[in-house]
Amino acid sequence: MSLFVAEGLVKRFGGLLATDHVDLAVERGEIHALIGPNGAGKSTLVNLISGLLPADAGRIVLDGVDLATLAPHQRVRHGLARCFQITSVFRNDSVRDNLLLAVQAQAGSSFRCLRRREAETALADAALALADRTGLGAVLDRPAGVLPHGMQKRLDLALALAAAPRLLLLDEPMAGMGPEDSVQMIELIGRLRSETAILLIEHDMDAVFRLADRISVLVYGRVLTSGDAAHVRGHAEVQSVYLGTEAHA
Amino acid sequence: MNRPVFAPSRVASAAAEHPRQPFAVRFPGFVRRLPWLVLAILALFPLLAPALGLEYYVGFVRRLLIVAIAASSLNFILGYGGMAALGHAGFIGVGAYTVVALVEAGFSSAWLAWGGALVVAGLSAALIGAVSLRTRGVYFIMITLAFAQMLYYLAVSLRTYGGDDGYGLYTSLEMGAWLDGVHPDVFYWVVLAIAALVFAGFSRVAHSRYGHALRGIRDNETRMVALGYPVYRLKLAGFVAAGAVAGLAGGLLASHNAFVSPAIMHWTQSALLLVMVMLGGLGRRWGAPLGVALWLVLEEALKMHTDYWHWPLGVLLLLAVFHAPQGLAALFERREANR
Numbered sequence: 015m016s017l018f019v020a021e022g023l024v025k026r027f028g029g030l031l032a033t034d035h036v037d038l039a040v041e042r043g044e045i046h047a048l049i050g051p052n053g054a055g056k057s058t059l060v061n062l063i064s065g066l067l068p069a070d071a072g073r074i075v076l077d078g079v080d081l082a083t084l085a086p087h088q089r090v091r092h093g094l095a096r097c098f099q100i101t102s103v104f105r106n107d108s109v110r111d112n113l114l115l116a117v118q119a120q121a122g123s124s125f126r127c128l129r130r131r132e133a134e135t136a137l138a139d140a141a142l143a144l145a146d147r148t149g150l151g152a153v154l155d156r157p158a159g160v161l162p163h164g165m166q167k168r169l170d171l172a173l174a175l176a177a178a179p180r181l182l183l184l185d186e187p188m189a190g191m192g193p194e195d196s197v198q199m200i201e202l203i204g205r206l207r208s209e210t211a212i213l214l215i216e217h218d219m220d221a222v223f224r225l226a227d228r229i230s231v232l233v234y235g236r237v238l239t240s241g242d243a244a245h246v247r248g249h250a251e252v253q254s255v256y257l258g259t260e261a262h263a
Numbered sequence: 264m265n266r267p268v269f270a271p272s273r274v275a276s277a278a279a280e281h282p283r284q285p286f287a288v289r290f291p292g293f294v295r296r297l298p299w300l301v302l303a304i305l306a307l308f309p310l311l312a313p314a315l316g317l318e319y320y321v322g323f324v325r326r327l328l329i330v331a332i333a334a335s336s337l338n339f340i341l342g343y344g345g346m347a348a349l350g351h352a353g354f355i356g357v358g359a360y361t362v363v364a365l366v367e368a369g370f371s372s373a374w375l376a377w378g379g380a381l382v383v384a385g386l387s388a389a390l391i392g393a394v395s396l397r398t399r400g401v402y403f404i405m406i407t408l409a410f411a412q413m414l415y416y417l418a419v420s421l422r423t424y425g426g427d428d429g430y431g432l433y434t435s436l437e438m439g440a441w442l443d444g445v446h447p448d449v450f451y452w453v454v455l456a457i458a459a460l461v462f463a464g465f466s467r468v469a470h471s472r473y474g475h476a477l478r479g480i481r482d483n484e485t486r487m488v489a490l491g492y493p494v495y496r497l498k499l500a501g502f503v504a505a506g507a508v509a510g511l512a513g514g515l516l517a518s519h520n521a522f523v524s525p526a527i528m529h530w531t532q533s534a535l536l537l538v539m540v541m542l543g544g545l546g547r548r549w550g551a552p553l554g555v556a557l558w559l560v561l562e563e564a565l566k567m568h569t570d571y572w573h574w575p576l577g578v579l580l581l582l583a584v585f586h587a588p589q590g591l592a593a594l595f596e597r598r599e600a601n602r
Contacts, residue, residue, distance in 0.1 A: 115475060115476070127467075176490070
């Protein structure tokens with residue numbers, strides 16, 4: 015059985031069918047890339063799976079648990095974490111405080127209101143470990159908002175990793191990055207393969223072909239085809255709608 | 264000679280080099296002790312006032328402390344939680360009318376009355392918050408305002424409790440044999456103790472897990488959801504706590520004035536509370552008491568000289584917006600970040 019299955023997902027915005035009966039599966043240990051032209055509904059799909067948008071129909075099953083009726087924060091408890099296309103960190107807080115907030119969400123109750131958080135060494139240790147894993151150890155005390163873009167994207171990823179997800183949704187982790195930052199991010203994502211399955215949305219084809227075990231192509235809210243890199247590269251319809259029409263020339 | 268980093272001489276020389284640095288950086292020791300100094304002065308004030316000819320102001324300071332309790336609770340949800348509630352006076356009113364109802368029913372214990380004010384206002388906040396917190400932004404402002412107005416008109420319609428004319432509490436509530444009669448100003452010290460407890464409580468909570476989570480929600484709610492936080496329940500808990508404390512302030516205000524009328528919960532009172540908190544410093548530890556003190560002291564001082572005291576207060580607000588947009592408390596804080 016697949017780790018993650020989405021079945022018949024539908025989302026309408028008025029008359030627009032943004033997600034048109036999408037079926038998608040992610041296996042354990044797999045990096046599954048989702049590609050498609052702008053407006054294909056990739057980010058909508060991530061929002062449906064993570065629960066930030068309610069789906070109009072369909073099932074979302076992770077490890078045998080149907081998440082479709084659960085609130086987004088409950089889905090995180092079941093092992094589903096996500097990153098954001100537009101970097102979403104706590105800009106005014108230090109990197110350390112960002113990580114502490116992420117770690118705190120997973121360790122005990124956040125309704126505790128008398129003990130000072132600084133006194134909780136277990137949280138501080140977990141935050142440090144997370145910083146080391148993601149290469150943020152050197153910038154712990156800098157405000158997140160002043161970090162270079164590549165670092166902010168990495169922090170965004172670190173925040174998601176704090177949940178120790180079984181499925182990680184990455185919405186364009188390489189967006190707006192220079193070549194060096196991209197290389198580092200590709201390495202980091204590659205290392206995560208042993209910890210969590212990943213559904214990767216990305217426009218950087220280089221990254222997709224290097225990382226993905228399987229690629230699904232989304233066009234007009236529908237999955238056009240799904241398969242390994244060679245299959246997708248050779249697919250005539252994919253070439254025409256996505257990679258360009260030179261193939262026909 | 265080895266000196267610790269914050270040794271006086273180094274701080275003094277740093278102050279000379281950077282005269283524009285915040286007050287707290289220039290005089291850290293003084294600023295750290297200032298709260299205790301203020302508390303000591305406040306505690307001794309009723310004893311010193313007669314000698315200074317300031318007896319009248321004991322009552323004024325008592326009112327100031329009660330308003331500061333209410334403002335602290337608003338600062339907690341608005342400044343730390345990002346919940347722009349425009350109906351906070353509603354909870355003050357619920358607290359005050361709870362006292363009235365208990366007195367009318369024949370109870371005379373102050374602790375029961377104030378405790379009742381706290382609990383009933385907390386329950387009201389749970390009901391109102393459960394609905395209001397499903398909305399965001401302007402809708403939240405409007406819906407909290409709407410609920411407060413409903414409470415206001417409910418109070419107007421309550422004939423048993425005087426309706427529009429209000430209700431006089433002719434005998435003061437009993438605080439118990441061991442307190443009543445000790446000193447005529449014992450109520451002042453009770454209010455001071457409650458204000459100090461409330462203030463210390465909110466300060467403590469601000470640095471706890473819960474306080475950090477609340478600020479996270481204020482700064483980036485979507486991310487907090489994605490991190491797995493039960494955002495709605497966290498906000499509701501803060502809203503209920505703030506409503507309960509505002510209700511307690513309302514109960515104390517009823518005792519202070521020995522009179523309760525619907526005017527106490529008019530929406531302009533909610534707005535005034537907002538202005539005071541913003542003047543003092545939104546989301547800052549000292550924001551609420553500083554804002555309340557500045558506003559009420561100026562109001563009192565200006566009233567002595569002119570009937571048109573709203574004018575200079577308006578000018579003051581404009582000055583504050585342009586020169587201290589972070590509020591008065593920002594001048595006293597060591598760090599820029601609102602902690």
